[in-house]
Amino acid sequence: MAYDYKLPSLGDGVTGKVIEILVKPGDKVAKDQIVLVIGTDKVDAEMPIDQEGVVSEILVKKGDEVAEGAAVIRLETSAAAAAPAPQAAPASEAAPAAPAAEAAPVTPVPAAPANTQQPVSMASYEFKIPSLGEDVTGKVTEIMVKPGDKITKDQIVIVVGTDKVDAEIPVDADGVIEEILVKKGDDVKEGTVVLKMKSDSAAASTTAAPAAASPAAPVVAVAAAPTPAAPVAPPAQPAPTATQQAAAGIRISPLARKRAKELGINLSDVRPAEGASRISYKDVVDFVKKKIDTGGGSAAAVGGIKRKPLPDFSKFGETERKAQNNVGIKTAEAMSYSTGTIPQAWISEKADITKVEALRQQYKEQVKAAGGGLTMTAILTKAVAIVLRKMPQFNASLDVETNEVIYKKYINMGIAVDTPNGLYVPNIKNADQKGLTQISIELSEVGARTKAGKITLNDITGGTFTISNIGGIGGTNMFSIVNWPEVAILSIVAAQMEPVWNEATKTFEPRLMMPMTIGWDHRVINGGDAARFLVEVKKMLEEPFLSWM
Secondary structure, eight states, X not given: OEEEEEOOOOSTTOOEEEEEEOOOTTOEEOTTOEEEEEEOSSOEEEEEOSSOEEEEEEOOOTTOEEOTTOEEEEEEOOHHHHTTHHXXXXXXXXXXXXXXXXXXXXXXXXXXXXXXXHHHHHHEEEEEOOOOSTTOEEEXXXXXXXXXXXXXXXXXEEEEEOSSOEEEEEOSSOEEEEEEOOOTTOEEETTOEEEEEEOOHHHHHHHHHHHHHOTTOHHHHXXXXXXXXXXXXXXTOOOOOGGGOSOTTOEEOHHHHHHHHHHTOOGGGOOOOTTOSEEOHHXXXXXXXXXXXXXXXXXXXXXXXXXXXOOOGGGTSOOOOOOOOHHHHHHHHHHHHHHHHOOEEEEEEEEEOHHHHHHHHHHHHHHHHTTOOOOHHHXXXXXXXXXXXXXXXXXXXXXXXXXXXXXXXXXXXXEOEEETTEEEOOEETTGGGSOHHHHHHHHHHHHHHHHTTOOOHHHHSSOOEEEEEOTTTOOSOOOOOOOTTSSEEEEEOOOEEEEEEETTTTEEEEEEEEEEEEEEETTTOOHHHXXXXXXXXXXXXXXXXXXXO
16 A cells, blocks of 8 residues: 655744655665655754655655655555554545544544643743754753743853854743753753753744644654554564664664764664664764774774873872863864874975065054954965965865865855964954955954954854964974865964075075965865965965955
8 A cells, every 4th residue: 555754844834955865665664764864954854754664666856855744755555554644644535444444543643632742742842952063062061040940032041062162052932941951061962952941832832833733743643643553563673774774773863874974984883872762973973982992993983093091100200180171172083083084285385475564564553443453364364365266176175975076155264263272263254255454353353252262153163274373473384284174274383584595686685484384185185286375375475466456
């Protein structure tokens, strides 16, 4: 018997895009098995099917836009499995005899939401963590409310620390706190339920309406009729399909699947946390850490290096241990990932900045009066942005899953900022479209926010290229690590007066020379392009008026 599986609600008025199809025609599927992943603007949602059967046809393809009620998969079901279908899809009236023969399971469907489901969905509201950035997880550093507190929409209720910022998370509805579902120190990510609250009617309606009013609400139907469905499809016994790459009966989050693929991990080796029925992103990370600690795992997963235990330093003298802060921990993880996955190379050059430094001194008071600081970093930001327009391969990312290079049409210049709490990389949005004075003002503002610990997620997300300038501190050269998912980084150290031969006058002249090093992802950029990139930046700095016009 044919049965069309239709998408449940993705949220009030929300549509999504098909980003993964986990089954194919001929696959046998069990009730509650994940068959699709739908991406919305907030989350990648895994879609469990509400019937058991054999897939006869896939009605959508990757990239299709879908909404609640869209038929996405056609099944051939047995008569027993098909019987509950009128509960899941009340609009179907093709088989009046089936409801008559099983009046008991049909009757509770409208009654259950009214008597048991409605108080939960209408009166309670679960607040979930919004996006912290692409594939970003964080740690709960502060909880601002407690059970019984009355809260209003946009009130800060929790602080989540990521690798770059402590993000204040505002709640998106009015209500009274019923339960706190996380504690300080817990790892959370987009979609994690952190609060349960009693909402007023206005707030509750945003979550209750799709479940109560939908003409084809499979989530409600499944919950409302567990007793008649139980003998038909026991959810514990389905074996996984090859496409799911998971242990029997265990679901896998999209982020976990993506991370495992990046690291070359076989998901059948990974187990979910105790009491969980789903492999999470954290489970994959913990699996890798355990493999590193025990010296196991593949070279792809652990870099082929066995972690050695530290010696007992106290044998040689007094020691003191201090815990790394969250920024330090996440920076270490990011740098380890970058060096372990990107084949990096570097090349250096010196630029004669004698002229541009004279111009900087000439105009710095004018820029200061406008609210900015005309620094060498500001000048570099403008110069590099112009070069990136000419050489877009440096303003790109590599998609290893599809073997495609993603060329970004926008230039958001990341600037490494050293602070007492660690290294941050805020970025100047659309730097190529802004004048030098505007860039100077924005750099001053974001630098002040960063050092004051008031940096925002918008400041640190979306960067396309990074400049790391330690010239104010010193150094003769620096080889910076590419800031993944970017493909290049420019390092600058202190400029020094050097004697430079002038062929025209046959004499040595004192010139202010600034060392520059470009680091790049050798999968996207070759050495010749890297050398040409530095030559272009050098021209911009040595002949500012001629080359910037």
